Amino acid sequence: MSIRVAVLGHGVVGSGVAEILLHQKDCIFAQRKEELELAYILDVRSFPDLPYASLFVQDINTILQDESVSVVAECIGGATVAYDLVSACLQAKKSVCTSNKELIATRGNELFAMAKENGVNLLYEACVGGGIPVLRPIQTCFGANNICKVSGILNGTTNYILSRMQETGCKMEEALKEAQQKGYAEAVPTADIEGHDAARKISILASMATGKYVSPFDLPVCGIQNVTAEDLKYASVYDCSVKLIAEFEAENEGAQLSVGPCLVPNSHLLAHVNGVQNAVRVVGDMVGETVFYGPGAGKNPTASAVVSDMITLTNLAPVERIYWSSEPAKISEKEKTADYYVRFSGQSGAKPLSGFENVSFLSDPENQATCAVVVKNTSRSRLEKALADANIGLIARVMA
Amino acid sequence: MSIRVAVLGHGVVGSGVAEILLHQKDCIFAQRKEELELAYILDVRSFPDLPYASLFVQDINTILQDESVSVVAECIGGATVAYDLVSACLQAKKSVCTSNKELIATRGNELFAMAKENGVNLLYEACVGGGIPVLRPIQTCFGANNICKVSGILNGTTNYILSRMQETGCKMEEALKEAQQKGYAEAVPTADIEGHDAARKISILASMATGKYVSPFDLPVCGIQNVTAEDLKYASVYDCSVKLIAEFEAENEGAQLSVGPCLVPNSHLLAHVNGVQNAVRVVGDMVGETVFYGPGAGKNPTASAVVSDMITLTNLAPVERIYWSSEPAKISEKEKTADYYVRFSGQSGAKPLSGFENVSFLSDPENQATCAVVVKNTSRSRLEKALADANIGLIARVMA
Numbered sequence: 038m039s040i041r042v043a044v045l046g047h048g049v050v051g052s053g054v055a056e057i058l059l060h061q062k063d064c065i066f067a068q069r070k071e072e073l074e075l076a077y078i079l080d081v082r083s084f085p086d087l088p089y090a091s092l093f094v095q096d097i098n099t100i101l102q103d104e105s106v107s108v109v110a111e112c113i114g115g116a117t118v119a120y121d122l123v124s125a126c127l128q129a130k131k132s133v134c135t136s137n138k139e140l141i142a143t144r145g146n147e148l149f150a151m152a153k154e155n156g157v158n159l160l161y162e163a164c165v166g167g168g169i170p171v172l173r174p175i176q177t178c179f180g181a182n183n184i185c186k187v188s189g190i191l192n193g194t195t196n197y198i199l200s201r202m203q204e205t206g207c208k209m210e211e212a213l214k215e216a217q218q219k220g221y222a223e224a225v226p227t228a229d230i231e232g233h234d235a236a237r238k239i240s241i242l243a244s245m246a247t248g249k250y251v252s253p254f255d256l257p258v259c260g261i262q263n264v265t266a267e268d269l270k271y272a273s274v275y276d277c278s279v280k281l282i283a284e285f286e287a288e289n290e291g292a293q294l295s296v297g298p299c300l301v302p303n304s305h306l307l308a309h310v311n312g313v314q315n316a317v318r319v320v321g322d323m324v325g326e327t328v329f330y331g332p333g334a335g336k337n338p339t340a341s342a343v344v345s346d347m348i349t350l351t352n353l354a355p356v357e358r359i360y361w362s363s364e365p366a367k368i369s370e371k372e373k374t375a376d377y378y379v380r381f382s383g384q385s386g387a388k389p390l391s392g393f394e395n396v397s398f399l400s401d402p403e404n405q406a407t408c409a410v411v412v413k414n415t416s417r418s419r420l421e422k423a424l425a426d427a428n429i430g431l432i433a434r435v436m437a
Numbered sequence: 438m439s440i441r442v443a444v445l446g447h448g449v450v451g452s453g454v455a456e457i458l459l460h461q462k463d464c465i466f467a468q469r470k471e472e473l474e475l476a477y478i479l480d481v482r483s484f485p486d487l488p489y490a491s492l493f494v495q496d497i498n499t500i501l502q503d504e505s506v507s508v509v510a511e512c513i514g515g516a517t518v519a520y521d522l523v524s525a526c527l528q529a530k531k532s533v534c535t536s537n538k539e540l541i542a543t544r545g546n547e548l549f550a551m552a553k554e555n556g557v558n559l560l561y562e563a564c565v566g567g568g569i570p571v572l573r574p575i576q577t578c579f580g581a582n583n584i585c586k587v588s589g590i591l592n593g594t595t596n597y598i599l600s601r602m603q604e605t606g607c608k609m610e611e612a613l614k615e616a617q618q619k620g621y622a623e624a625v626p627t628a629d630i631e632g633h634d635a636a637r638k639i640s641i642l643a644s645m646a647t648g649k650y651v652s653p654f655d656l657p658v659c660g661i662q663n664v665t666a667e668d669l670k671y672a673s674v675y676d677c678s679v680k681l682i683a684e685f686e687a688e689n690e691g692a693q694l695s696v697g698p699c700l701v702p703n704s705h706l707l708a709h710v711n712g713v714q715n716a717v718r719v720v721g722d723m724v725g726e727t728v729f730y731g732p733g734a735g736k737n738p739t740a741s742a743v744v745s746d747m748i749t750l751t752n753l754a755p756v757e758r759i760y761w762s763s764e765p766a767k768i769s770e771k772e773k774t775a776d777y778y779v780r781f782s783g784q785s786g787a788k789p790l791s792g793f794e795n796v797s798f799l800s801d802p803e804n805q806a807t808c809a810v811v812v813k814n815t816s817r818s819r820l821e822k823a824l825a826d827a828n829i830g831l832i833a834r835v836m837a
Contacts, residue, residue: 057581057723067648068580162578168724170570170578177577178562178570180468181457181744248467306730309709323457323741324568324732330706331727341723344581 039072040351042108043100045122047080047093050136050163051112053340054347059089061344069348076106079122097122101129108350110343111135116143127151127159134346136163136339142237142253145244146363153360160346160359165191165238166315168338169331175245175319176359182321184246187285188436191238193313193333194222194229195261195281199298200311203269203278209261221313221334232260232281232296239283242317243292245359246285249366256294256368263431264298268380271399271409272300275378275435278308282436291367300378300411300435307436372416376435379420380409383428390423411435439472440751442508443500445522447480447493450536450563451512453740454747459489461744469748476506479522497522501529508750510743511535516543527551527559534746536563536739542637542653545644546763553760560746560759565591565638568738569731571717575645576759582721584646587685588836591638593713593733594622594629595661595681599698600711603669603678609661621713621734632660632681632696639683642717643692645759646685649766656694656768663831664698668780671799671809672700675778675835678708682836691767700778700811700835707836772816776835779820780809783828790823811835 044054058065058075065073077100078092100106109126113119116139123140126133128151135141140148141161152159162172166189175184190196194216201212213230216222228234233253240253261281272279277300286293301308306328310316315333320326332338378399387410390396395413402408407430412420417432444454458465458475465473477500478492500506509526513519516539523540526533528551535541540548541561552559562572566589575584590596594616601612613630616622628634633653640653661681672679677700686693701708706728710716715733720726732738778799787810790796795813807830812820817832 061581061583061723064583065580168721169727170574173578174570174574177749178573178742178745180465180748181461181741183461183464306706306709309706321568321741323461323737323744325735325738327569327729327731329727329729332725335725337723338725341581341721342578344723345578348580349577 039074040107041074041076041103041105042110042347043077043079043106044075045079045109045111046113047078047082047084048112048114049336050339050343051078051080053336054110054112054343055089057337057340057344065344065348069351071351073347073351076103097125101125106131108132108134108347110347111137111140112343113137114139116140120144123148124151127155127157130155130157132157132159132350134160134343134350136161136343138164138234138237138241142240145241146250149360150363158350160350161241162346163339163342165241166317166329166331167193167333167335168341169315169317169329169333171317171329172241172245172359174329179319179321179324182323183287184319184321185287186320187239187242187246187317188307189239189242189283189317190280190307190310190315191283191317191333192229192235192281193315194226196310196315196333197221197313199261199264199269199279199281202266203273206266208266209264230260230262232258235281235283235296239285239294239296243285243294243366244361246287247292247361247366249362249364251292251294251366251368256296259297261298265430267407267409268431268433271380272378274399275300275397275411276303277301277435278303279433280307280310288369288371290371291369293369293373298431298433300433302436305436372418374414374416375437376411376413377415377417377420378409378411378431378433378435379424380407380430381424381427382407382430389427392423439474440507441474441476441503441505442510442747443477443479443506444475445479445509445511446513447478447482447484448512448514449736450739450743451478451480453736454510454512454743455489457737457740457744465744465748469751471751473747473751476503497525501525506531508532508534508747510747511537512743513537514539516540520544523548524551527555527557530555530557532557532559532750534560534743534750536743538564538634538637538641542640545641546650549760550763558750560750561641562746563739563742565641566715566717566729566731567593567733567735568741569715569717569729569733571729572641572645572759574729575719579719579721579724582723583687584719584721585687586720587639587642587646587717588707589639589642589683589717590680590707590710590715591683591717591733592629592635592681593715594626596710596715596733597621597713599661599664599669599679599681602666603673606666608666609664630660630662632658635681635683635696639685639694639696643685643694643766644761646687647692647761647766649762649764651692651694651766651768656696659697661698665830667807667809668831668833671780672778674799675700675797675811676703677701677835678703679833680707680710688769688771690771691769693769693773698831698833700833702836705836772818774814774816775837776811776813777815777817777820778809778811778831778833778835779824780807780830781824781827782807782830783826789827792823
């Protein structure tokens with residue numbers, strides 16, 4: 038017996054899913070004891086030269102009306118066309134899995150309700166951490182825990198750029214160009230560079246951790262656009278690496294969330310996560326600190342997660358849903374104090390910081406042009422206020 | 438409605454399970470939408486001063502005959518009494534979870550068959566990596582992959598000892614004493630120090646990866662007993678850390694398995710896993726390299742994994758078993774070549790190694806007493822043969 042499945046979209050991830058379904062039949066069968074038969078691939082383009090060219094369709098109705106297709110993988114991206122197609126599949130009583138974090142982070146609530154209503158399921162392991170198992174383990178292996186904190190390097194593009202800048206001392210433009218040549222960055226890399234991709238992922242993780250919805254628009258998001266080769270040098274003087282960190286922390290006052298460049302002490306495991314690798318650190322009140330590490334993007338790793346979801350969807354009891362409630366999670370307004378790295382110019386030395394107790398100079402204190410310091414135990418807003426007349430190049434939290 | 442459960446054994450892990458069931462009611466309910474009610478604790482001792490003293494029983498029949506108890510956690514250890522009790526529970530149609538790696542690695546086959554026969558389930562996430570989710574993720578998130586390789590730091594006691602020796606330069610006896618004082622090592626630490634605990638864990642991982650049974654008695658096992666403070670110094674000259682590595686590799690000729698001290702390059706993530714932490718590196722042919730990191734032992738982390746299994750057992754469809762076949766996996770007899778670190782004495786310098794092409798000295802080549810070298814691209818047996826007349830202190834593979 039075989040189970041018929043379909044793939045929506047034949048881009049990087051979609052083609053990976055198709056290839057795995059066709060080439061990894063043996064190991065899928067070994068696990069599932071049934072074959073997964075790729076019945077259709079939906080794409081507006083046609084690919085006449087592919088050995089599986091006959092599977093392409095351009096009309097979603099072909100898939101919707103084929104009752105023998107029970108599972109569909111959405112690999113299109115974006116939250117418009119993909120939303121319409123996923124809704125249509127769920128309403129046609131087909132379970133869906135997706136690698137589309139924008140879709141799940143912004144419209145997951147509606148889709149979960151739709152899946153429930155139609156007695157089917159919706160999985161999205163590939164949305165966070167690419168090939169790294171992280172959503173399912175949080176859901177199924179931490180049931181005895183309150184999740185206190187999730188901190189992650191969740192974007193492979195920016196991590197590649199920062200790693201290359203650190204290794205070679207090059208400028209961001211050069212590292213970005215290299216990333217684009219290697220296929221690690223898109224032609225228009227805004228969503229990655231400016232932190233929006235990481236924000237979507239931490240919003241999914243925070244929603245799972247709290248059981249309530251955290252919107253990616255409800256958190257302060259800063260990308261790596263202001264990080265310079267200089268900052269990486271100063272950070273290494275402080276025995277730190279610079280990483281784009283997305284973080285959720287459960288506090289009494291509600292969830293604390295942020296996405297931004299951080300100085301990560303080199304004694305910390307996350308400082309050693311380089312290139313396109315991702316890592317998600319999950320802290321539970323019983324288990325303590327755990328870290329999930331692996332390829333955060335790329336064709337085969339992401340497709341691996343999608344296909345594993347497809348296998349699961351063919352036998353998952355409908356009760357085991359990995360959904361949060363649509364009720365919004367309480368977001369904390371409280372500003373926390375931390376150690377902050379700040380690089381600024383246009384002010385002579387540490388003068389504007391004279392009111393702060395503990396300031397370490399990373400740049401030459403006599404240099405009037407650029408000032409790079411770590412200010413201990415302060416709030417970001419106090420720092421910004423003190424430096425209102427200066428030209429702030431970068432503020433980055435130092436991870437505890 | 439509540440689901441009644443029982444715990445066998447009130448040692449370190451068993452008491453942790455009891456406490457989590459009693460104190461983490463809210464988060465268990467949030468996930469499960471039903472309460473888990475601790476009905477009985479089986480122990481030969483009684484604990485009259487505990488607030489939950491009334492739950493203790495000494496006769497397993499009390500639990501077996503109570504039909505309202507559907508899930509039992511075994512936290513006794515060993516493969517004799519624990520085997521009898523687990524069999525009795527399965528035969529009484531109660532699902533079981535356990536943190537007992539010796540039991541699963543040596544008698545898992547029989548117990549899986551018994552669980553299947555009786556229409557119940559047996560879970561054992563806590564057996565490998567303590568609180569780290571690793572068995573379930575391998576089973577549920579890598580379905581599109583052939584698992585090519587699993588390498589792990591699977592024993593917290595030895596990792597603590599090696600980390601302390603590296604940090605402080607102390608002797609093993611001192612580090613062991615410290616580990617015992619902190620509760621990280623047992624009074625008789627043989628199973629940990631000599632690598633048997635790690636062997637049980639890699640046999641479980643290899644059985645899952647191949648889908649066939651790998652016995653812990655079928656692999657070459659070496660512990661850390663011969664590692665000296667000197668070796669750690671030589672390793673650091675070579676920019677490596679020393680770790681007890683348990684490894685499985687799928688080869689055409691069958692499974693390659695080993696447990697032994699290795700030199701891990703400091704550029705590798707596993708080199709930065711210190712203290713009682715564990716890490717499991719899993720390589721799949723589609724996903725690539727992933728690492729699962731966290732507390733490998735300890736009361737709360739291990740109990741966290743056991744209770745999460747209990748929660749899962751209360752709703753897991755019986756089809757979703759994480760079992761391997763009882764058929765033995767094919768073990769490769771082929772000896773692989775690698776770079777090897779070897780420390781020896783009783784032979785002058787590198788003379789016995791003159792037949793090897795690439796030998797790097799880590800010790801002073803003029804020192805006649807002790808010789809520490811890395812020999813590249815050789816087999817262990819060739820090295821042993823060449824040094825037959827020398828006194829070999831330690832042979833350790835250098836991880837690639």
